[in-house]
Amino acid sequence: MTIQPxxxxxGKCEQALEFYKKAIGAEVKMLMRWKDHPEPTxxxxxxxxxxxxxxxxxxIGDTVVxxxxxxxxxxPDFQGFALALHAKDxxxxxxxxxxxxxxxxxxxxxxxxxxxxxxxxxxxxxxxSWMVIVVSAEAARAAA
Numbered sequence: 001m002t003i004q005p006x007x008x009x010x011g012k013c014e015q016a017l018e019f020y021k022k023a024i025g026a027e028v029k030m031l032m033r034w035k036d037h038p039e040p041t042x043x044x045x046x047x048x049x050x051x052x053x054x055x056x057x058x059x060i061g062d063t064v065v066x067x068x069x070x071x072x073x074x075x076p077d078f079q080g081f082a083l084a085l086h087a088k089d090x091x092x093x094x095x096x097x098x099x100x101x102x103x104x105x106x107x108x109x110x111x112x113x114x115x116x117x118x119x120x121x122x123x124x125x126x127x128x129s130w131m132v133i134v135v136s137a138e139a140a141r142a143a144a
Contacts, residue, residue: 005083008070009126013053016126017067020058023099030057046072082129090134093118097132100124
């Protein structure tokens, strides 16, 4: 069984994908615009959204995240969850955290915690919450 996040950027998907490509090395594996819908149903395509993204699949590390412009209302609402991004070491965490927080808001700066040598939380410029973490060697062994 697999669970994949599906993010609806409500009209800002293309900007978000470009940002994630530069910030964290995301790779767009599939992208379909509303105008390319193989079986358009009247009223299904949001007005004026023909060039917006109907569906995209993006690889971030070993994870596939799906994304869309959704109904293109311009008000993305990402509440009640965060994406946890595992960094390989403290330098990687600092780089990823800095890139994702550019234009966003830091909730908790990167810091050493009882569970990680480097952990921080932020909301990026698109409203997506992230937790950047370096998994400690002890935690990695315990999970194995």
